[in-house]
Every structure is written in structure tokens, then in C-alpha cells.
Amino acid sequence: MTIIRSLVLFAVAAIAEIGGAWLVWQGVREHRGLIWAGAGVIALGIYGFVATLQPQAEFGRILAAYGGVFVAGSLAWGIVFDGFRPDRWDLIGAGICLLGVAVIMYAPRG
Secondary structure (H helix, E strand, O other), X not given: OHHHHHHHHHHHHHHHHHHHHHHHHHHHOOOOOHHHHHHHHHHHHXXXXXXXXXXXXXXXXXXXXHHHHHHHHHHHHHHHHHOOOOOXXXXXXXXXXXXXXXXXXXXOOO
């Protein structure tokens, strides 16, 4: 159950951080306005809070593993919201990152 909770929290954190960054991007780069950018800042704050809910207590481990989730999640976000089409190298790189997440977070430790 702890691994499932951890995976769900990684997914929620990814949506908050990547979504927040995308909203800021839309507000500033795509000239959609301060409401979009402000909503992005709020979402980024939510990401920071969600990351603290991980069952493990090691900040460095959580954030290092989340980096791999961020890489894969960013590609997925681009596919869904921006029509981005990753090539095989993008997909291989994301897979390597997710493998790293699994090793960092879920490898047996004594």
C-alpha cells in the first residue's frame, strides 16, 4: 500500500508542477494574462506541499526521484496539451528516468 500511495503522490505532484509551469508559460509566453500565470503559481505551491506527503522522509531522495517523474510527465503533458510527438529517443530517455525512480525509491534497503 505504501508504494501505491507513493506512486499516486508522484502523479499528483507531477500534475501540479508540470501543470503549474505550463500555466505560467501560457500566461507569459502565449500572452494569456496574469490569471493564467497566477493559477500556475498556485499550482506550483500545491506541488511543493504534495511532495511533503511522500511516505519516506528523505528530502533528497524524494526530489531526486521526482526528477525522473518530471521528465516522463513533461513529455506526456506535451503530448496531451501541446500536440508534441516524442521520438524514440525521448521515450527511451523517459523510460531510463522512470527506471531510476524505481531504483531510488523502491529498492530494498537494510
